[in-house]
Amino acid sequence: MKIGFIGVGIMGAPMAGHLLAAGHELAIYGRSKRPVALGAATFCLNSREVTEKSDTIILMLPNTPDVETALFGADGVAEGLTPGKLVVDMSSISPVATKAFAAKLADLGCDFVDAPVSGGEVGAKQATLSIMAGGGAEAFARARPLFELMGKNITHVGDAGAGQVAKIANQMIVALNIGAVAEALVFASRAGADPAKVREALMGGFATSRVLEVHGERMIARTFDPGFRIELHQKDLNNALESARQMGLALPATATGQQLFSACVAQGGAGWDHSALVRAIEVMGAHEIT
Structure with missing residues (x-):
């Protein structure tokens, strides 16, 4: 699969590394330098470029404003989306904002899953994260094979926002x-x-x-x-x-x-x-x- 990963910090870098190790084609963007372990990934200039190169886009960012900027700001994900793409937010943010983001992405013809994680840096490195997902059943089914590369306890909790x-x-x-x-x-x-x-x-x-x-x-x-x-x-x-x-x-x-x-x-x-x-x-x- 062609996967984009936005946010390759303490948690995001090892999570993205599991996807790369599984043979997926990976485009990444982060505020810091490209992690050494992700040397085989394509390092992009912004979130829009990541999205243009990917069919599934994953975000792992610190807070609600960071996710909103990455999705809908200048050179954001929304600018690179075409109908049918899947956006997965694995950040831990506001459930109210998450529902609003999901609605905006649905208007653009794209699926959305919120899938925050628990397990910390150790879980990210060992691919043993607990993943709590919200979104439609079909969208969750599309994302699940990727979740299985990053975590062990994977639960579809309910509609968009339920994961948060x-x-x-x-x-x-x-x-x-x-x-x-x-x-x-x-x-x-x-x-x-x-x-x-x-x-x-x-x-x-x-x-x-x-x-x-x-x-x-x-x-x-x-x-x-x-x-x-x-x-x-x-x-x-x-x-x-x-x-x-x-x-x-x-x-x-x-x-x-x-x-x-x-x-x-x-x-x-x-x-x-x-x-x-x-x-x-x-x-x-x-x-x-x-």
């Missing part, structure tokens, strides 16, 4: 789980127990989780290089809280998680891995995990 709703739910759970692990390990350390041994013990019980396994270890080892940046997780929780406001829905624990991330940002931590939420707990308790 699922991703927001995922990010709510992950944020609150990070907060719970952070509080538990700070508590254990302050009480005089070895937090590494406490984590080991909890891994064998009902409290076990992927967050405890991966991010608990990060908290103890103090390795807060992303990963998944706090500023990106904040963006996801902003989408959750704004959507909840529009629905008249209260999300008190999510709001607290967002405030803890904001406390980290106030310490200069916008670019820290989201496991560094523990630093907000440590500051409030005047105790760092040791």
Whole structure:
């Protein structure tokens, strides 16, 4: 297939690499230099050129405005589209905006799937991402063979925007789980127990989780290089809280998680891995995990 990939950063580059390794013809565009691993891909000057060279166009960008610009801005995807092409947005953005984007692309005669992912940089590199898709059944069927090259748990959630709703739910759970692990390990350390041994013990019980396994270890080892940046997780929780406001829905624990991330940002931590939420707990308790 002729595939275009827009956004070849920490997540996008390895995802695009799996498509290239499977033998697909790949055109790419990103703000940074072409990743070495994508040397066999065609590096384009803008999103329009990527689209003109491709039948399926995939986006993996940081935020809603980035996707809107890539799709509908000057030299954007829309300028290179012809009827029948498939656009797949694997970014994590607003479900409200996603529905609007899908409608605009439908007017241009093109299929659209929103397919945000979970699994982080490790999942992107290992092709084990969870992929949550929204869109029509036929559009999802067209995209699925490509999803299978990038992920393992692939779910068609519903119509356009449903994938983004699922991703927001995922990010709510992950944020609150990070907060719970952070509080538990700070508590254990302050009480005089070895937090590494406490984590080991909890891994064998009902409290076990992927967050405890991966991010608990990060908290103890103090390795807060992303990963998944706090500023990106904040963006996801902003989408959750704004959507909840529009629905008249209260999300008190999510709001607290967002405030803890904001406390980290106030310490200069916008670019820290989201496991560094523990630093907000440590500051409030005047105790760092040791």
